[in-house]
Amino acid sequence: MSEETFVDNDVLLRRHGLHVTAPRLAVLRAVSDRPHTTADDIYKIARAEIGAISRQAVYDVLAALTDKGLLRRIQPAGSPARYENRVGDNHHHLICRTCNRMVDVDCAVGDTPCLTAADDSGYEIDEAEVVYWGRCPECVAAIS
Ligand SMILES: [Zn+2]
Numbered sequence: 001m002s003e004e005t006f007v008d009n010d011v012l013l014r015r016h017g018l019h020v021t022a023p024r025l026a027v028l029r030a031v032s033d034r035p036h037t038t039a040d041d042i043y044k045i046a047r048a049e050i051g052a053i054s055r056q057a058v059y060d061v062l063a064a065l066t067d068k069g070l071l072r073r074i075q076p077a078g079s080p081a082r083y084e085n086r087v088g089d090n091h092h093h094l095i096c097r098t099c100n101r102m103v104d105v106d107c108a109v110g111d112t113p114c115l116t117a118a119d120d121s122g123y124e125i126d127e128a129e130v131v132y133w134g135r136c137p138e139c140v141a142a143i144s
């Protein structure tokens with residue numbers, strides 16, 4: 001982990017007006033170690049780490065952290081929600097249809113919204129949700 005991008009999770013929580021608790025720290029750590037993880041997997045990782053934590057507690061922590069902007073929730077069609085801690089930009093995702101692996105892809109133009117609608121119909125647009133679906137290199141290699 002590089003020094004300059006590392007921010008202490010304790011500091012991060014306090015900065016967002018949240019008390020520092022073991023479940024919150026465990027969830028933050030799980031998500032930063034494994035970005036784009038589902039709530040169920042985060043629950044398993046957190047439980048392995050701190051033991052006494054309920055599934056509902058993990059869901060509550062995820063909701064609170066997402067609400068405060070510490071985590072970003074990604075909800076791809078036909079998939080459980082995934083969570084990541086890369087929240088400071090407008091990046092998008094590539095998803096493999098075969099193995100569900102999800103990786104980051106930088107925004108096409110770098111700004112929010114990344115796509116200027118050809119016709120905005122008078123809407124004030126603040127976000128463009130872009131998901132690239134396909135097959136990852138491993139799945140392509142496995143089939144060919
Ligand atoms: Zn794949």
Ligand SMILES: [Zn+2]
Nearest residue numbers: 084086103104
């Ligand atoms: Zn991402």
